[in-house]
Amino acid sequence: xxxxxxVWVITVVLGWAxxxxxxGPLLQRGTKELGVSGTFDxxxxxxxxxxxxxxxxxxxxxxxxxxxxxxxxxxxxxFSRYGLxxxxxxxxxxxxxxxxxxxxxxxxxxxxxxxxxxLGDDNAALIFRPRVGLKWFIRDYFAIDTNVFVAVATDDxxxxxxxxxxxxxxxxxxxxxIYFK
Numbered sequence: 001x002x003x004x005x006x007v008w009v010i011t012v013v014l015g016w017a018x019x020x021x022x023x024g025p026l027l028q029r030g031t032k033e034l035g036v037s038g039t040f041d042x043x044x045x046x047x048x049x050x051x052x053x054x055x056x057x058x059x060x061x062x063x064x065x066x067x068x069x070x071x072x073x074x075x076x077x078x079f080s081r082y083g084l085x086x087x088x089x090x091x092x093x094x095x096x097x098x099x100x101x102x103x104x105x106x107x108x109x110x111x112x113x114x115x116x117x118x119l120g121d122d123n124a125a126l127i128f129r130p131r132v133g134l135k136w137f138i139r140d141y142f143a144i145d146t147n148v149f150v151a152v153a154t155d156d157x158x159x160x161x162x163x164x165x166x167x168x169x170x171x172x173x174x175x176x177x178i179y180f181k
Contacts, residue, residue: 025100025101025135025140026140026181027059027062027063027065027103027179028059029059029060029061029062030059031179031181032058032059032180032181033056033067033178033179034054034056034178035053035055035056035145035176035177035178036052036053036054036055037145037173037174037176038051038174039051039053039172039173039174040174050072050076051071051074052072052073053070053173053175054070054071055067055068055069055087056068057087063090063091063093064088064090065087065088065089065090065091066086066087066088066089067086067087068084068085069084069085069087070082070084077118079115079118079159080117081114081115081116081158082114083111083112083113083114083127085109085110085111085127086109086110086111087107087108088107088108089105089106089107090105090107091103091105091135092104092106097134098136101137102135102137104134105133105134105135106130106132107131107132107147108128109131109151110128110129111126111127111129112125113157115156115157117159117165123156123165125153125155125156125167127154128152128153129149129151129152131147131150133173134147140179141180142176142177142179143176143177143179144176144177145173145174145175145176147173148171148173149170149171149173150168152168153168155167157169
C-alpha cells in the first residue's frame with residue numbers, strides 16, 4: 001500500500017512543480033540543479049560494475065552553472081576510484097535543437113581522485129575533464145544529459161588496458177538532471 005501512495009505523492013509534487021515554473025528550460029540565474037550520471041567508458045577493458053557521479057549546481061548568471069560533484073567507480077574486484085571536485089558549464093540556447101528542447105553546452109570538471117587497486121600502487125591525482133554535450137529537456141525542470149569527455153590526470157587512475165592504469169580516459173556520460181528554484 002505504501003508504494004502506490006509514494007508514486008501518487010511524487011506525481012502530484014512533480015505535476016505541481018511543473019505547472020508553477022516558467023516556460024522554457026530553467027537555465028536562468030538563481031536556478032539550482034541536481035544530477036546523477038553514469039559513464040560508458042570507450043577505452044576501459046576492465047569493466048566497471050559501478051560508475052556513478054552525483055552533482056549539485058547553481059546558476060549565478062543566465063546559462064552559466066557552477067557546482068560540485070562526487071563520483072565512484074568500481075568493479076568490486078581489482079579496482080575502485082572515488083573523488084570530489086568542482087565543475088562549470090556554459091549552455092548555448094541560441095544553438096538549441098528540436099524547438100529549443102535540446103540545449104548544447106560545454107563544461108569542465110576539476111577534482112581530486114583516488115584509486116585503490118590491486119593492479120599496482122594506490123594513487124591520488126588531480127583530474128581535468130573537459131566535456132561537450134546536449135541536455136534533452138523532457139520538461140522545463142527535467143533533462144536527460146548526454147556528453148562526451150576526455151579526462152587527464154596527474155597520475156595513473158584509469159583502467160584503460162588490462163592490468164594497467166593510465167593518466168587519461170575517454171568516454172560518454174549519460175545522466176538525469178532536475179532543476180528547481
